[in-house]
Amino acid sequence: MQKDFHYYATYCAAFLAGYDHEDSLAIAYSAQFVDDCSRSVLRRLKAPLNVASTQLNLELMEITTDILGIQDITRIWASFHFLPRDLYAQKEGCGKLYMDKYRLICGPNGELVKDTVTLAKKKSLQSVGIAMHVVADTWAHRNFAGTPSLVINNTDAHFFEILPDGTERKIKFRHSLSAPDDPENGLYTGSIYQSAENSIMNLGHGRAGHLPDYSFCRYKYLPAWNEYREMYKDNPSDYWNAFRQLIYAMKFLRGEYDEFHTDTYENKAVEGFEDEIRAILNKRQTESGSCADWKAFGEKLSGKEIPDYNENTYQDEYITANKDEKSDTFLGKFFEGTLAQKSMVTSRIFESGNLLAGYSVDPETGKLIRQMVKGGLKR
Amino acid sequence: MENNNENDLKIRRYKNQLMMSGFGCILLGGWSAIRMILSVYLEKDKILDALRNAADWSIYESVDAKTADTVLFFTYLGMTVFILIISFLIHFYVGRCAVREGRDGRKRNFYLVIAGLFLLSIVISYIGIGDKNIADSAEEAISKNADVVTYVLDASMAFTFLDMLFSAVLSRIYLKKNGGGE
Numbered sequence: 001m002q003k004d005f006h007y008y009a010t011y012c013a014a015f016l017a018g019y020d021h022e023d024s025l026a027i028a029y030s031a032q033f034v035d036d037c038s039r040s041v042l043r044r045l046k047a048p049l050n051v052a053s054t055q056l057n058l059e060l061m062e063i064t065t066d067i068l069g070i071q072d073i074t075r076i077w078a079s080f081h082f083l084p085r086d087l088y089a090q091k092e093g094c095g096k097l098y099m100d101k102y103r104l105i106c107g108p109n110g111e112l113v114k115d116t117v118t119l120a121k122k123k124s125l126q127s128v129g130i131a132m133h134v135v136a137d138t139w140a141h142r143n144f145a146g147t148p149s150l151v152i153n154n155t156d157a158h159f160f161e162i163l164p165d166g167t168e169r170k171i172k173f174r175h176s177l178s179a180p181d182d183p184e185n186g187l188y189t190g191s192i193y194q195s196a197e198n199s200i201m202n203l204g205h206g207r208a209g210h211l212p213d214y215s216f217c218r219y220k221y222l223p224a225w226n227e228y229r230e231m232y233k234d235n236p237s238d239y240w241n242a243f244r245q246l247i248y249a250m251k252f253l254r255g256e257y258d259e260f261h262t263d264t265y266e267n268k269a270v271e272g273f274e275d276e277i278r279a280i281l282n283k284r285q286t287e288s289g290s291c292a293d294w295k296a297f298g299e300k301l302s303g304k305e306i307p308d309y310n311e312n313t314y315q316d317e318y319i320t321a322n323k324d325e326k327s328d329t330f331l332g333k334f335f336e337g338t339l340a341q342k343s344m345v346t347s348r349i350f351e352s353g354n355l356l357a358g359y360s361v362d363p364e365t366g367k368l369i370r371q372m373v374k375g376g377l378k379r
Numbered sequence: 380m381e382n383n384n385e386n387d388l389k390i391r392r393y394k395n396q397l398m399m400s401g402f403g404c405i406l407l408g409g410w411s412a413i414r415m416i417l418s419v420y421l422e423k424d425k426i427l428d429a430l431r432n433a434a435d436w437s438i439y440e441s442v443d444a445k446t447a448d449t450v451l452f453f454t455y456l457g458m459t460v461f462i463l464i465i466s467f468l469i470h471f472y473v474g475r476c477a478v479r480e481g482r483d484g485r486k487r488n489f490y491l492v493i494a495g496l497f498l499l500s501i502v503i504s505y506i507g508i509g510d511k512n513i514a515d516s517a518e519e520a521i522s523k524n525a526d527v528v529t530y531v532l533d534a535s536m537a538f539t540f541l542d543m544l545f546s547a548v549l550s551r552i553y554l555k556k557n558g559g560g561e
Contacts, residue, residue, distance in 0.1 A: 157482050158391070162380065220380060228391040232380040 001140045007032035008294030016269040017250035021304045030129025051335040053080045065198040071358035074147040079345035082146030085110035087352040100354045104145040108138040109262040127337035139242035144205040154224035155207045162218040215239040215281040236281045386557040393550035394481045400543035401477030408470020498540040
């Protein structure tokens with residue numbers, strides 16, 4: 001997902017969940033900042049580099065795709081953008097190398113979604129925002145994995161958009177980063193085919209370009225892992241579910257519900273707004289248009305102005321704070337949230353016997369998880 | 380929305396295989412060209428000896444031996460380059476048709492005939508191996524190693540063409556069963 005959903009739509013969901021304007025802004029900013037908190041930004045802030053929640057294209061180009069590089073990439077992308085749906089999924093006739101990657105395929109309503117939301121309970125608004133980003137991305141980025149893998153993330157020429165009138169139009173991807181996507185003519189940018197299994201081009205949904213991030217898009221394609229079976233992706237429906245799930249999750253985090261259940265969506269809070277929201281989701285437009293629509297909707301809900309997202313909003317506060325005060329700044333709390341989320345997801349992946357995210361440190365004790373030594377690896 | 384009956388899956392699988400064998404054919408065509416160039420470069424002396432034996436001796440009466448050798452060699456080189464280009468173009472044509480059929484469904488039959496002929500020629504060349512004598516000198520042993528590499532690659536080529544033929548035929552059969560579409 002992009003700024004339209006992570007910032008503006010998350011603001012709307014937070015407000016509908018009962019947060020006030022200021023808190024909703026804090027949650028929305030945090031949700032969007034997950035996409036901007038790269039090592040380059042952290043270096044500028046002189047913040048710890050291990051709290052990074054994303055990697056820029058330039059950073060990815062510098063990483064080697066040996067096992068350490070792959071673990072570094074997987075730790076970030078699987079923790080924040082491609083939360084695995086089922087770490088114990090089974091598939092017949094596959095070796096461990098393949099299964100480790102297969103089990104990282106992202107999808108909504110997995111156990112890790114519950115863990116992610118629960119982790120943010122009684123924590124800062126920044127942690128709430130991080131959780132909302134992760135949960136939202138499980139809908140948009142489903143069926144792709146947050147690890148570079150040709151055999152999981154590759155797509156081919158069999159890629160069709162389902163237009164609003166029901167007809168199918170073949171999508172041809174071009175590979176020019178500077179050329180904007182043109183939904184009207186079915187021209188989209190995707191990453192280049194690379195036959196190397198661990199190439200960066202095969203990370204996440206790169207091969208499908210930005211299609212998973214467009215709320216209006218319905219398409220069908222052949223995921224590499226699905227053995228020539230077509231997969232139909234209905235983004236308007238998924239985004240609608242994501243929006244309602246965010247409201248439900250934030251109501252849980254505010255204390256309105258005792259427990260968080262997966263596959264549960266808030267319907268009461270969106271009563272009266274469904275048509276308006278679905279109209280925004282279905283409108284064929286790129287990010288800038290969608291941002292404007294969500295912003296207008298959010299301002300209508302709260303009656304207050306939503307400032308445009310600015311990545312640098314809280315950076316001065318962090319830079320000028322004293323060393324022992326940094327944790328109390330907005331970004332300091334955000335960094336604690338990302339560290340907790342990354343530790344939790346990496347731990348779960350490690351406990352499942354999968355080393356693609358590397359070894360894990362217990363976020364509570366700081367000790368290396370010794371599950372392997374105890375011989376209790378689950379399969 | 381999803382078309383996932385058994386025929387659809389088979390059609391996609393065989394079309395994908397057809398595409399892969401098409402790419403393989405183009406690559407192996409490139410290898411054939413490289414092999415020809417290398418053999419000319421590495422076996423220059425042998426070639427010159429063979430040409431001298433086969434040449435019309437009158438050429439050695441009209442010009443000096445070195446000039447005659449050069450003329451013979453470049454004539455041979457020219458013919459080799461010509462055959463090399465033709466060979467690569469044929470491989471490229473066959474591979475491209477296979478890729479097009481696999482990706483876009485554009486059917487042609489002539490390339491399958493050529494693929495079949497290629498396959499047949501490789502099989503016939505393999506039948507000839509049984510007649511070769513065991514090497515009893517170091518030079519022959521080295522030559523034998525080079526032959527082994529050639530046989531292995533020829534086997535890959537044979538497999539590629541076989542795969543291409545099977546995939547093309549089977550994808551067409553399943554397409555017909557499916558009423559012409561996926």
